[in-house]
Amino acid sequence: MTDTLMTIREMCDAYDVTPRTLRFYESKELLSPIRQGQKRLFTHRDRARLTLILRGKRFGFSLEQIRQLLDMWDGGRGQVAQLDRTIEVGRERLDELRRQRDELDNAIEDLQGQLSGAERMLDAMRTPHAAE
Amino acid sequence: MTDTLMTIREMCDAYDVTPRTLRFYESKELLSPIRQGQKRLFTHRDRARLTLILRGKRFGFSLEQIRQLLDMWDGGRGQVAQLDRTIEVGRERLDELRRQRDELDNAIEDLQGQLSGAERMLDAMRTPHAAE
DNA sequence: AATACCGTTGACGCTTACGTCATGAGAACG
DNA sequence: CGTTCTCATGACGTAAGCGTCAACGGTATT
Numbered sequence: 001m002t003d004t005l006m007t008i009r010e011m012c013d014a015y016d017v018t019p020r021t022l023r024f025y026e027s028k029e030l031l032s033p034i035r036q037g038q039k040r041l042f043t044h045r046d047r048a049r050l051t052l053i054l055r056g057k058r059f060g061f062s063l064e065q066i067r068q069l070l071d072m073w074d075g076g077r078g079q080v081a082q083l084d085r086t087i088e089v090g091r092e093r094l095d096e097l098r099r100q101r102d103e104l105d106n107a108i109e110d111l112q113g114q115l116s117g118a119e120r121m122l123d124a125m126r127t128p129h130a131a132e
Numbered sequence: 133m134t135d136t137l138m139t140i141r142e143m144c145d146a147y148d149v150t151p152r153t154l155r156f157y158e159s160k161e162l163l164s165p166i167r168q169g170q171k172r173l174f175t176h177r178d179r180a181r182l183t184l185i186l187r188g189k190r191f192g193f194s195l196e197q198i199r200q201l202l203d204m205w206d207g208g209r210g211q212v213a214q215l216d217r218t219i220e221v222g223r224e225r226l227d228e229l230r231r232q233r234d235e236l237d238n239a240i241e242d243l244q245g246q247l248s249g250a251e252r253m254l255d256a257m258r259t260p261h262a263a264e
Numbered sequence: 265a266a267t268a269c270c271g272t273t274g275a276c277g278c279t280t281a282c283g284t285c286a287t288g289a290g291a292a293c294g
Numbered sequence: 295c296g297t298t299c300t301c302a303t304g305a306c307g308t309a310a311g312c313g314t315c316a317a318c319g320g321t322a323t324t
Contacts (some may be wrong), residue, residue: 008301019301024282038289038302059243063281083254090247094240101236108229111191115222122215140271151271152312170272170319195310 005034005041015050025053030067059093060100137166137173147182157185162199191225192232 008019025031026040030053033040042050049070056066069089072082140151157163158172162185165172174182181202188198201221204214 018282020282020284023302028281040301059239080254080257083250083257087247087250087254090243090250094243094247097236097240097243101233101240104229104233104236107191108226108233110187111222111226111229115219115226118215118219118222122212122219125212125215150312152314155272156312172271 004044006047008040008042011042011047011050014047015054017050017054022050025050025063028063028067030063030070060097061093065089136176138179140172140174143174143179143182146179147186149182149186154182157182157195160195160199162195162202192229193225197221 006014008022011017011022012019022031022033022040022042026033031042031046031049033042033046035041052070053063053066056069057063061069069086072085138146140154143149143154144151154163154165154172154174158165163174163178163181165174165178167173184202185195185198188201189195193201201218204218
């Protein structure tokens with residue numbers, strides 16, 4: 001059943017990633033598909049993790065950070081403490097994202113300013129100069 | 133006069149960069165200090181260019197892009213056409229920055245949502261459960 | 265002269281997240 | 295049986311931007 005076990009290609013199609021990516025994630029211990037002979041078969045658990053991995057990437061977590069978060073979940077007893085920590089890490093990331101956005105806002109404003117300055121200069125250069 | 137010619141160290145102090153960085157930029161033909169024997173001496177032109185380099189980096193231009201823009205300026209006759217092109221490149225960068233900011237905004241909102249969801253879960257886990 | 269600096273040129277290292285080969289095994293098709 | 299697919303492993307390549315040696319030269323001070 002494709003629903004419980006998926007080949008690498010099915011995974012690629014479903015999540016829009018390359019085989020290389022999945023093998024890479026496995027090598028980083030983010031995924032741990034079972035083997036049928038040599039071939040990888042991805043379980044439900046792998047899919048859940050991959051979903052979280054891709055989500056984490058959107059948030060700008062590094063793969064290493066994601067691995068740690070993931071490992072906390074199925075490694076850790078004491079769910080409450082784990083969740084606490086997860087939230088903390090998430091908050092830090094959120095702050096960082098906000099800082100990034102602020103910097104980006106500044107850069108955007110500055111660049112806008114530069115551009116309108118340059119445009120004025122361009123207009124001046126194009127405008128026929130009156131003889132004195 | 134330090135005002136017209138600066139040593140590598142003076143440059144580093146003035147612009148808060150390392151010697152390695154300045155040599156790296158020279159190797160990439162972004163700067164072209166003159167030599168006094170072996171030593172580099174940075175001219176007014178180098179400083180003007182470095183200012184633009186650092187500004188460009190803030191805007192997310194790659195060093196290669198910056199080099200091209202810089203070279204357009206002192207390479208090109210036909211200033212008007214050059215400026216035109218510069219503005220075009222700048223506009224593209226501005227659009228890209230805005231796209232990035234929008235993505236960042238989305239990620240921030242999503243992460244906020246995830247966090248508040250997780251916090252509610254945490255509260256539920258902490259709240260003593262009433263016996264039925 | 266010896267020490268302490270400042271400067272120089274290589275050249276390799278590092279990070280992240282994969283892309284791209286080269287090579288080979290195993291299965292399906294005609 | 296030969297070709298073609300899909301998959302596997304392993305290793306090197308890439309992008310950007312420097313950091314960090316190593317080994318050496320000239321200058322200034324003590």
